[in-house]
Amino acid sequence: MLSILLRAELRIPVIANGNIQYLADVIRCFSETNANAVMSAEGHLHNPAIFVGSQPSVYSMCLEYLECAKTYPTNISIVRGHVFKLSHHALNEHPSFRQLIGLAQDIDELSDVIHQMQKTCSHCSINRDISLQYPHWICQPYERPKSEHSTAADRQSGAVPGNTSELSCTPKDLLSRKLILQEERRSRRDAKQNAKAAKRVAAKSKNSLCNRCQSNLRGVQCPSMACRSCCWMLDPERVSQCAAHLHDKRRRICEK
Structure with missing residues (x-):
């Protein structure tokens, strides 16, 4: 009733929100608040078709x-x-x-x-x-999952919970579930780091070392199969016109 009175006094559009999970909640929210629109946050993230029903x-x-x-x-x-x-x-x-x-x-x-x-x-x-x-x-x-405080408040207010299977869980069960989720996140993070490290190793193995110095990675398109420094040492006149190591600065030096 209070929301309807506020809506009548306000001259701006009123958007209602809160615990919108299904289309039936949207319809009930309109009827009880007389709002101009209804929005959803969590419910919309889990079901983008919530407003279609x-x-x-x-x-x-x-x-x-x-x-x-x-x-x-x-x-x-x-x-x-x-x-x-x-x-x-x-x-x-x-x-x-x-x-x-x-x-x-x-x-x-x-x-x-x-x-x-x-x-x-x-x-x-x-x-x-x-x-x-x-x-x-x-x-x-x-x-x-609801906390013990909110659960007690619901009981005192006479609220009827909907789909609240977690309410029957003991604090020990909730703690165990939290620890399991933390362990899963930790394992996913470690697996992601290992996967990135494997990709770096694979990328390095594809680009073999310079044929001359055997320390730097060679250019993939270098005809001498050398790194930048060794490429210029092997071909200072740039006869090979190496596309991998012919940068603008080097090209100007070469032209001079």
Whole structure:
């Protein structure tokens, strides 16, 4: 009632927000607040089709989002974060894909992981988490575990919790889950660092050492298969016209 009175007094558009998880929440919010618009944060991140009223598959939403990311490029870490949000429940069922998504370095690699996860989930028929309203491969909201303080407040106020399976967990269970998630993040970070180190080693092995000094990396396009310094020592007149080591400054010196 208070929100309706405030809306009547204000001369600016009013946007309502808070615990919007399904389209039914949007409709109820309009009726109870008389707001001009309703927005969603977490619910929209887990189900981009929330305002359409549909529950699409995680994979269709992920692949559609990746196509948008190709059209409007951004940092791969941001893209990866959105994929984690969209596939939260599916990753809880198949945690092995969490590390693959964390190691993906571009959109094509992310698409490959999503296709692999889609193929794996095609053989699933039930959820291990019985608290989920839909199968884990369907976009649906995620509810954060409530603290003991908020749980006690709900009991005193007579609030009826919705999908709150975590409320039945003991503090020891919640601590164990937190430690497991921390360990998973640590292992993903270590795996990512190892993967980057392996790429550096592979890149160095492809570019063998200079044939003359055997200490610096040779130029890939150098006909003498030498590094920059040795290339100029072997061919000071630049007869070979080495494209790898013929820079503007050197070219001016050569012309003089």
